[in-house]
Amino acid sequence: MCTTCGCGNSETKIDGTIVENAHEHEHRHADGTWHSHVHDGASVHDSGAAGPLGGVHDADLTVERVIRIEEDILARNNVYAEQNRRALADRGIFALNLVSSPGSGKTTVLVRTIEALQGRFPVCVIEGDQQTSLDADRIRASGAAAVQVNTGKGCHLDAHMVGHALEQLSPPDDCLLLIENVGNLVCPAAFDLGEAHKVVILSVTEGEDKPLKYPDMFGAADLMLVNKIDLLPYVQFDVEAAIGYARRMQPGLEVIRLSATTGEGFAEWLSWLEHGVAAAKSARDQSVATLRRRVAELEARLAVADHPV
């Protein structure tokens, strides 16, 4: 941890190499313009609580100025996330951010998924953990390209780390990118990484009331995998109740029940993935086709300009 301020980012490592200290560095990606918005004069303020404008100034006669800012705390992360999203879209990559508590079976689900998808389309993985490269090693052994991000004391991946990991990984066009977040049901909910969907994994060895206890994460997800269903005969876990609780936070949540041990439910999961990969590829094909058409149009116009009738 950074001893100046207590921040955890200074220990971020990608495949064992330290990423620069997040405070000092002013690393900006190619088009990553960053500035704070400082507005002069009054702007509309429609929230309930009173702001300091017109408030009492300190009695020490120092001239105080009010600077209006109105900037999202996560704005910088969101700029990086949008860059990632654009870069992924340009390459037709379908990216998922997998979140869960530790021990839900995320890595085992990934390994079985990679094995099942072999020969269908390429799969790449970004592994997030506080320490060790054990998970990336497991993933590589299953045949997929993987990069390990170690967050040090950090409790979640952010879009900047993922941007660096993508540079290192350089995933092929039209692939599936699985980002395994740090096992934590709280912090990763707030950070957009540029993914198409957050996928939350809940295993039946946990309590069915987890969605009630960690509403932010279930509210941020588009798909929930209920894992380890082969263990249902041995545990007290009400699947319907768990799904009902999760849909309180996210009425449109899709759900797939599966077991990474027996493979039950995997057909549905793999077909969900195939659909996403095909959609990302077709979106890229479409934008490439549009660009080609535009180039052809411009070339035709240029030809006319060069040889006027």
Added chain:
Amino acid sequence: MHEVALAEGVLRIVLDAARANTAARVRTVWLELGALAHVEPDALAFCFDAVTRGSVAEGAKLEIARTAGAAWCMPCGTRVALAQLGDACPRCGSYQLQVLAGDEMRVREITVA
């Protein structure tokens, strides 16, 4: 505790604004945190004190304005108040709610000297 990362986000925004306005000292930082935002205000305040140490914002007072949560209730077809994520519609008891407001986390303004 992602509040450290959030506090660093606040600090970055505050320092940029202070630099742009050639301020010697940041006195107060006003945040707007929605009732449904992914943040624990007390933890954020604690982290803010830690991350501002040694900067022009050291010792700055952190003022947090909470804004109310609101959602669109699909069965009622109307906007309703939502105190926290996972609560039911106060009118009909349904959970078919889409959050409309209250997930903001914003630096609203600062006072500098």
